[in-house]
């Protein structure tokens with residue numbers, strides 16, 4: 001049976017992040033990708049030149065068109081831009097049967113452009129996070145949502161616990177932005193008491209455009225195929241590690257990751273992540 005994944009996110013004209021990264025990742029992991037666009041960005045590896053949100057009625061119409069026709073295995077959100085769009089997504093999804101739902105709380109692009117209005121943060125916390133099977137903030141996003149600075153693993157632990165209390169089924173706090181360690185360490189905690197750290201070596205590269213989108217999309221693809229949450233996040237960590245390691249030096253700024261790397265390495269090149277530490 002064909003597994004169907006859905007992304008609700010913004011378009012990145014540069015192709016490395018957003019809807020484009022999500023659909024490429026869905027395809028690479030053997031799922032059929034569908035998409036509901038929330039915004040169009042004029043963007044390349046150097047930055048975001050312009051943002052145009054999609055009319056809320058069209059966001060709703062896209063979701064209805066998809067959900068009326070397909071059985072969705074899992075969905076993710078990326079750039080959501082406004083409180084109005086977030087509320088529309090929450091209202092629309094709650095009219096349909098549920099499926100595993102991953103929220104990547106995208107706020108700011110690597111170049112510094114805002115992809116989520118300040119006023120939308122409350123809507124994200126109150127309307128969407130409680131619907132999520134998994135929330136995947138990076139450190140700056142977790143700092144905003146948990147309202148605390150994060151500069152160490154113990155801060156990550158406290159923040160992840162606070163985020164769990166907002167109602168998500170699990171939290172994967174990504175450590176790519178940590179400056180106090182040579183590792184890329186991500187902390188997973190779940191409402192039913194599971195906790196582990198996924199640790200890989202930090203790759204020296206500037207080509208990290210779209211890492212967060214790609215990682216969350218890989219988790220979503222695995223969930224859509226029926227993988228349990230912990231297996232989905234571990235497979236996705238291997239996927240993103242390979243994608244960063246074989247990153248594409250195209251454009252003049254932060255190049256995209258290589259979505260094909262994991263498949264080209266034979267799908268299960270798990271030795272590439274140096275250590276997966278389960279505690």
Ligand SMILES: Nc1ncnc2c1ncn2[C@@H]1O[C@H](COP(=O)(O)OP(=O)(O)O)[C@@H](O)[C@H]1O
Pocket residue numbers: 137138139174175176177184185186200201202203204205208210211212213215237240241244
């Ligand atoms: N330089 C790097 N080397 C290896 N893994 C990285 C690197 N940067 C980020 N990662 C990993 O990529 C994923 C996305 O991380 P992160 O950069 O924290 O999120 P975002 O892209 O949302 O800012 C995480 O698994 C993180 O550990």
Ligand SMILES: Cc1ncc(COP(=O)(O)O)c(N)n1
Pocket residue numbers: 009010011012017018019041043078079106108109110111115208209210211212213
């Ligand atoms: C449309 C869109 N969605 C998400 C991101 C975040 O990706 P990154 O943080 O890797 O720049 C982005 N730059 N553009």
